[in-house]
Amino acid sequence: MTKAQLNVKGMSCQHCVRAVESTLQKVGVIAQVDLENEKVSVEFDEKQINLQTIKGLIEDQGYDVA
Numbered sequence: 335m336t337k338a339q340l341n342v343k344g345m346s347c348q349h350c351v352r353a354v355e356s357t358l359q360k361v362g363v364i365a366q367v368d369l370e371n372e373k374v375s376v377e378f379d380e381k382q383i384n385l386q387t388i389k390g391l392i393e394d395q396g397y398d399v400a
């Protein structure tokens with residue numbers, strides 16, 4: 335498993351946390367949102383998905399990935 339931490343702007347409440355975490359869980363990514371620090375920690379299998387795709391999925395939810 336590969337671990338990464340992304341800076342994500344625009345998450346403001348538990349709804350955002352759930353939106354991001356559940357979207358990523360659906361594609362097999364373990365995600366944990368740190369709302370206070372605007373970070374998302376992800377753990378994923380590089381054979382299944384890459385970081386660029388993960389960033390795109392978060393952006394599709396309406397948040398900005400730095």
Ligand SMILES: [Cu+2]
Pocket residue numbers: 345346347348349350351
């Ligand atoms: Cu929200």
